[in-house]
Amino acid sequence: MRTELAFSADDLAPTRFSVSPLWEVVTSFRVLASTARNPIHHTWADQVRPRIAAAGLDSGWLAELVPVSGYIPDFLTPIPHGLASTLESELSVVRDTPTDDVRADLDRLGTFLGTRGATLRADPRARLCRLTDEIETYWELALAPYWARIRALLDADVYHRTRQVAEHGAGHLFNDLHATLSWDDNTLQLVRRHCLITRESTGPGLVLVPSAFASHVLTWTRSPHPPQLTYPARGAATLWERRPVVRADAIAAVLGRTRAGILAELESPTSTTTLAARIGLSAAGVSQHLTALRDAGMVSTHRAGRSVLYARTSIADSLLCDSA
Structure with a gap:
């Protein structure tokens, strides 16, 4: 099947790129929901799936609304506000989606998947808030600890495309x-x-949205808004490759060997207890170092159930790794 979208000068003029946290939510959830081992994202999925299952999100609203393939309700991915779009701003739009639009999207989903979304369809206004609460929880568990790395990939793609x-x-x-x-x-x-x-x-126009988790081009249409095309971001296959720490000694001379070692260990989001076991310090001692690194903007914290995960920020990546 071939679809054609004609462009006039008036359509090309407002064509723009955007980065959308919500597109990363739905496309990453698809990766987790698939029973096949993903050749690109299996490292991330193996880390995240246990957290999602422990929180019950593998059978919640997202599981009901985001099928492994096929149509995704358009209200889940509203038009993002440029490159500065945030999860909070997009969820605000989701919560304010007109009831008729929600039901129309769910009716369309139902033509492929039967009664999925029936609970939300019965009372969209009250239940959209519960849905967005679940999305926030999913974000904190599955994407926030990795967002610095994902965002760097998406920004690099946009830079490359605009140069083109x-x-x-x-x-x-x-x-x-x-x-x-x-x-x-x-x-x-x-x-x-x-x-x-x-x-x-x-x-008129077109919104182009790179995605780290999309495996093919996804489309979004809702009059009178411009269409969205979400496409696989350039370089996604390298997203989870281990980045060699090439300046550990130089960083150790500034931060101290212990803190430089902690940063080097934070290749993937890790808890205080796990870090302590790896580097041979007490959990209390590691916690003090992590607090100092967080205050310096080199580490971010993300709650995962009863524990807290620590992740390297893009600042730390740029200091430690040539590939950042």
Whole structure:
């Protein structure tokens, strides 16, 4: 199946890139829900699945609304507000989604998956708040500890794409975005899409959203807004590769060997107890060092059930690793 989306000069002018935390929520949840071992994200999934199961999120609202494949209700991924869009701002839009729009999306989901979303459909206004509360919990467990790394990947993709436009024009950008997209005669063509996009059903322009977890191009349409195309971000296959710590000795001269060692161990989000066991210090001693590193902006904290996970920030990555 081939879908064509015609572009005029008025459509190209407002075309823009955005980063969307909610698109990362739904696409990452799909990765976790799949029974197949993901070739790119298995390291992340192996760490996160136990937390999600312990919180009961593997059978909650997201499990009901986000199928492993096929249509995702559009109200879950509203138009993001540029590159500065936050989870909080997007969830505010979700909570304010008109009831008719929620029910229309759930009806469409029901054509593929039967009665999924029936509880939400009965009272969207009251239950959207419960849904967004669950999304916040999912974010804290599954994405927040890794967000510095994910965000760096998405920003790098946007930088690369905007350079393409500057050097070669919009046509080159679309032809390089994904194998199922092509640009010809002022028309963007999408191959093998189940969702038809037309200018009659969308507003002018286009919002391009890179995703670390999307495996193919995903579309979003809701009049009078511009359509969204969410596409796999460039370099996602390297997202979870271990980054060599090449400046540990230099950092140790400034921070001390213990704190430099703690940062080096935080390749993936880790609890105080686990860190203490790895480096041979007491949990209380490690906690003091982590507090100092957090105050310096080099470590972030994320609650996971009864424990707290510590993660390296992009500042620490840039100091330690050449690849950051």
